[in-house]
Amino acid sequence: MQPVRTLTAALSVACLAAGLTAPQANAADREFALIFKVLNNAFSPPIQQGCEAAAKKLGDVTCTYLGPTEYDEAKQVQLAQDMVTRGVAGLGVSAGNPKAMARIMKMAQDKGIPVVTFDTDVLPEDAGLRSTYIGTDNYEFGIALAQKVLESKKDGGTVCIQSGAPASENLKARVQGIRDTLAGVTKDKGAEKLTGQNGWTEPAGCPVYNNDDITLAAQQVRDVMTNNPELSAFVAVGGWAQYAPQAYKQAMEPLKARLDSKDLVVVFGDNFGPQLPLLAEGLSHYNIGQRPYDMGYETIMALDKLTKGEKVEPFIKTGTEVCTPEDALTTCGKTAN
Incomplete structure (x- = not known):
């Protein structure tokens, strides 16, 4: 779409x-x-x-x-x-x-x-x-995304972060806010890639960057879920993959039981029209809009x-x-x- x-x-x-x-x-x-x-x-x-x-x-x-x-x-x-x-x-x-x-x-x-x-x-x-x-205060936005994960996953697990363009300062700040919050450190300490801090690990190949390519973003969701069948959390700092709702549904509907039990927690940035039916269907748990x-x-x-x-x-x-x-x-x- x-x-x-x-x-x-x-x-x-x-x-x-x-x-x-x-x-x-x-x-x-x-x-x-x-x-x-x-x-x-x-x-x-x-x-x-x-x-x-x-x-x-x-x-x-x-x-x-x-x-x-x-x-x-x-x-x-x-x-x-x-x-x-x-x-x-x-x-x-x-x-x-x-x-x-x-x-x-x-x-x-x-x-x-x-x-x-x-x-x-x-x-x-x-x-x-x-x-x-x-x-938006983008670091605080990242904190808010991560806090929603922590509400269901207090003991840690594996998390994959999806972002857009690697050079975008706003997106880098969001990723940093997510990592620091999950790692349990303050901004001045600055957690790098999660390798077990506070129980959280980023698997190989994560984070994924889509360069604002919606088709690629949806494919990345499918690939991440396929390559990490026991993933604990997926956090997208923007709504890219959900702007292709059919492709996103095809990736996530097979995981509905894990989503319903919150064995897999999914949090997305943004709350635009194409995203909201997906949220209503329980194919993500929270969408945080700007x-x-x-x-x-x-x-x-x-x-x-x-x-x-x-x-x-x-x-x-x-x-x-x-x-x-x-x-x-x-x-x-x-x-x-």
């Missing part, structure tokens, strides 16, 4: 791929450009919706929302550079490749263009290139303040939500926006 996307986002990328420029803002408008990591992802449309809603509320702002259709760090960097060259009034980026994106952010800074990051921040040494980071709409909305609002010479907080936290099979089809996801 192809993930949810918006027509506007798809058309923007199609124009860029054809060598055309993105739509120009109205002459009286301030143009704020948001550059996401990948549009072919259920996380993307709510960001664009929040961006456009905030621009409409302000009245004199145009939201230009762009990103590569498939995950492509070089293309994302080029899109950001194009917006800087065009002279947009403000720039928001979700940094797929933090070091490469930092170079573009420095270009923007040199031109006097305010820059913020959302969803995925740059490295700490480059934090001075942006005015704020808007999104608030991408708020990320897009707050990015525009922060850029508005910055272009007016006002200050913003260095970290604007957008929050999370824990969903269970019991509320998957009722209240889950209804309060996020």
Whole structure:
């Protein structure tokens, strides 16, 4: 199944791929450009919706929302550079490749263009290139994922973690939060790959990285379960595999007895439409969602303040939500926006 996307986002990328420029803002408008990591992802449309809603509320702002259709760090960097060259009034980026994106952010800074990051921040040494980071506290997000495992698996076991792009700072922080929590250590101690700490071990071949490829993510779930028939826990820091619901069901339905008894505990990041029926069916135990709409909305609002010479907080936290099979089809996801 192809993930949810918006027509506007798809058309923007199609124009860029054809060598055309993105739509120009109205002459009286301030143009704020948001550059996401990948549009072919259920996380993307709510960001664009929040961006456009905030621009409409302000009245004199145009939201230009762009990103590569498939995950492509070089293309994302080029899109950001194009917006800087065009002279947009403000720039928001979700940094797929933090070091490469930092170079573009420095270009923007040199031109006097305010820059913020959302969803995925740059490295700490480059934090001075942006005015704020808007999104989830990703280390705390990892802690929350791991805590749900510990509720059922207090004595440890084997755990496989699934992540997206290895270079993404937000995802690395989530993985670290999971490892530290399962290992029973504090952030300053920093557990590396789990090899028995606090009873937890990561089997060979884990973690698995899908580079935001949904088909690959679903296949990885199948492969991990096949290669580790006694796996105690599977934790995905994002929803990739569940965005291909049929492939995910084929991998997990044969394990339903283990899932029902919580002999195998499965926790996923995100709580988008394709994921919720899977959660309701008991094919995962918890889905912890973020608030991408708020990320897009707050990015525009922060850029508005910055272009007016006002200050913003260095970290604007957008929050999370824990969903269970019991509320998957009722209240889950209804309060996020």
